Amino acid sequence: MKRIVLIEPNSVLAKLYRQMLQKNGYDVVHVTTAQAGIDAVDAAKPHAVVLELQIPTHNGIEFLHEFRSYPEWNDIPVIVNTVITPERLQGLEESFTQDLAVGAILYKPKTSLDQLLLALKEQLP
Amino acid sequence: MYAGKDSTATLQAVAEQLKVPLTIIARQAELNQALGQTEADDLRAMHLQATTALTLIDCYLLGLALAQGQTQLELEPVSLSSMLTSTAHDLYYLARQHGVELEVQVAGRYAPVMANRRGLKAALLSLGYDLISSNNTSGDNRYRHLTLAAHRTPHGLVAGMYGEYQDIEAHEWRTALKLCGQAGQPFTSLCAGSGAGLFVADIILRSMTTQLRVGRRQKEAGLAATFLPSQQLVFI
Numbered sequence: 001m002k003r004i005v006l007i008e009p010n011s012v013l014a015k016l017y018r019q020m021l022q023k024n025g026y027d028v029v030h031v032t033t034a035q036a037g038i039d040a041v042d043a044a045k046p047h048a049v050v051l052e053l054q055i056p057t058h059n060g061i062e063f064l065h066e067f068r069s070y071p072e073w074n075d076i077p078v079i080v081n082t083v084i085t086p087e088r089l090q091g092l093e094e095s096f097t098q099d100l101a102v103g104a105i106l107y108k109p110k111t112s113l114d115q116l117l118l119a120l121k122e123q124l125p
Numbered sequence: 126m127y128a129g130k131d132s133t134a135t136l137q138a139v140a141e142q143l144k145v146p147l148t149i150i151a152r153q154a155e156l157n158q159a160l161g162q163t164e165a166d167d168l169r170a171m172h173l174q175a176t177t178a179l180t181l182i183d184c185y186l187l188g189l190a191l192a193q194g195q196t197q198l199e200l201e202p203v204s205l206s207s208m209l210t211s212t213a214h215d216l217y218y219l220a221r222q223h224g225v226e227l228e229v230q231v232a233g234r235y236a237p238v239m240a241n242r243r244g245l246k247a248a249l250l251s252l253g254y255d256l257i258s259s260n261n262t263s264g265d266n267r268y269r270h271l272t273l274a275a276h277r278t279p280h281g282l283v284a285g286m287y288g289e290y291q292d293i294e295a296h297e298w299r300t301a302l303k304l305c306g307q308a309g310q311p312f313t314s315l316c317a318g319s320g321a322g323l324f325v326a327d328i329i330l331r332s333m334t335t336q337l338r339v340g341r342r343q344k345e346a347g348l349a350a351t352f353l354p355s356q357q358l359v360f361i
Contacts, residue, residue: 009259009317009318010145010149010223010258010259010317011223011224012149012170012174012222012223012258013145013148013149013152016149016152016153016156017152019156019160020156020159023159023160032317052317053309054309054310054317054318055317056259056313056314056315056316056317057292057313057314058313059310059313083141083144083145083148083309083318084309088309108144108148109144109147109148109151112152112155113152113155113156113159114155
């Protein structure tokens with residue numbers, strides 16, 4: 001069973017994602033903050049991370065920089081699923097995909113559960 | 126401070142904030158369809174999120190009308206104790222949905238304060254929505270605690286909401302006010318979103334001659350406003 005660390009500050013939304021992912025055979029570890037995300041990756045050794053950029057205390061970009069600073073996690077795909085509009089992320093795409101090896105950047109309000117699932121399947125064939 | 130250009134900034138913050146409950150409704154409907162079921166609990170969850178979004182819009186519109194001078198809130202004697210209890214009641218289901226335990230703590234019996242019932246309720250609801258819907262715990266999978274509290278100070282009676290936000294500093298709130306509508310996440314130590322509910326609460330409170338400030342109470346921190354006691358009743 002593929003394991004996902006889901007970093008999502010909204011617990012209601014997280015519950016919905018968890019239900020959908022579990023229904024499709026994924027094991028989900030949900031956390032709400034960047035630090036908890038690092039701890040969860042360390043403990044759960046996930047196959048992929050799904051990340052909201054707007055998280056409390058330390059934002060998702062800070063998480064990504066710390067996450068990618070550990071060589072042993074370099075191969076773990078990250079999917080950004082965020083409420084931040086694509087316009088606001090303009091100029092950051094290259095840094096996300098190249099420097100931080102983000103597999104996909106999804107705009108959460110426009111991303112259906114199926115599309116998220118598809119993005120995960122592309123990252124975890 | 127929110128009039129004119131800043132009203133647009135606040136509107137932008139509200140629009141950002143509304144994405145979350147509306148996304149929840151859309152995804153919940155999608156999941157129900159995928160699972161071939163529409164449970165009563167799920168319908169209640171969708172209804173609650175829709176109601177939350179609509180109430181935030183109402184609070185924003187009130188704040189906007191106040192900031193633009195289109196309406197005024199008459200100050201009247203208001204009991205903080207009953208207002209906090211009533212607000213906790215209104216927030217109960219949302220808090221339960223987000224795994225937050227609400228507690229009302231009013232230390233002692235206080236005379237009414239000068240405020241406006243409708244405005245104060247709108248401000249407290251806006252504040253509560255943001256604090257409840259943003260998880261901010263270092264350790265996950267635990268029940269969070271949010272206290273609606275009032276206490277006396279030399280400057281008046283302070284009412285607000287407090288939780289485990291130990292790292293909040295007053296300068297962060299001042300910076301967040303300047304970033305309202307400009308930054309996607311202006312107040313990282315308190316909430317994950319645009320902070321629209323906090324700004325709307327502040328707009329409404331300013332129309333009642335007070336404002337939100339960072340406050341501390343026992344071992345908790347949060348946002349609170351100071352109200353003057355009703356002089357009319359003090360003399361009785």
